[in-house]
Amino acid sequence: MLLSVRNMTIHYGKAIAIDSVSLDVAEGSVVTIIGANGAGKSTVLKALSGLVPITSGEIWFLGKRLDGMTPFRIVSLGVSHVPEGRRLFPYLSVFTNLKLGASLRTDRAGIKKDMDEVFGLFPVLRVRREQKAGTLSGGEQQMLAIARSLMAKPKLLLMDEPSLGLAPKVVAELVPIVRTINEKGVSVLLVEQNVPLALKVGKSAYALHVGKVILGGDIEEFKGSEVVKKAYMGG
Numbered sequence: 001m002l003l004s005v006r007n008m009t010i011h012y013g014k015a016i017a018i019d020s021v022s023l024d025v026a027e028g029s030v031v032t033i034i035g036a037n038g039a040g041k042s043t044v045l046k047a048l049s050g051l052v053p054i055t056s057g058e059i060w061f062l063g064k065r066l067d068g069m070t071p072f073r074i075v076s077l078g079v080s081h082v083p084e085g086r087r088l089f090p091y092l093s094v095f096t097n098l099k100l101g102a103s104l105r106t107d108r109a110g111i112k113k114d115m116d117e118v119f120g121l122f123p124v125l126r127v128r129r130e131q132k133a134g135t136l137s138g139g140e141q142q143m144l145a146i147a148r149s150l151m152a153k154p155k156l157l158l159m160d161e162p163s164l165g166l167a168p169k170v171v172a173e174l175v176p177i178v179r180t181i182n183e184k185g186v187s188v189l190l191v192e193q194n195v196p197l198a199l200k201v202g203k204s205a206y207a208l209h210v211g212k213v214i215l216g217g218d219i220e221e222f223k224g225s226e227v228v229k230k231a232y233m234g235g
Contacts, residue, residue, distance in 0.1 A: 090134025
């Protein structure tokens with residue numbers, strides 16, 4: 001198993017944000033976490049990235065325990081995070097944003113190869129490579145956020161609400177993008193409020209409701225599930 005989370009609990013102050021969540025991501029898979037706004041989906045990813053401390057439980061990645069590690073160390077082990085809201089450097093060029101994604105790497109030939117690969121995956125970024133990131137369209141900014149995370153050469157890519165704020169046409173383009181990334185050997189843990197998108201790309205899924213996993217399993221179990229509808233609608 002690439003990633004194993006066991007009985008993870010997270011508090012914000014005295015409030016429980018995540019309550020004894022367990023989940024697995026197998027090597028080579030695409031796993032989705034779905035649920036309504038406020039269910040705790042983003043908090044799970046932040047904990048996996050070391051951005052939020054856990055109260056109890058364990059996070060294991062390739063046999064190493066991640067909880068308690070710094071974000072810097074977690075990225076170096078092969079976990080890369082595409083945050084909600086993209087979090088680009090808006091006044092820096094597309095090319096510079098991409099180079100920053102590879103800032104922990106020293107293999108120049110490999111970096112150049114991966115730069116060519118992300119330009120192949122997102123041709124518009126090659127065209128706009130000298131343009132400031134903040135001047136890109138919403139869809140282009142999301143492509144850049146994904147490409148920047150890929151430049152870290154991850155084994156596991158965490159994607160937080162990539163469809164948020166995008167036009168339906170651009171959202172539809174995310175499906176082949178996620179599939180292509182996965183086909184290149186990168187496992188994906190996708191957090192999404194857009195259930196149809198999540199069900200199209202995921203091989204397995206978890207439904208999160210008020211910080212608890214209320215359903216987990218093969219993606220076929222989720223299609224048409226009343227539990228999923230309840231999680232998506234928030235109650």
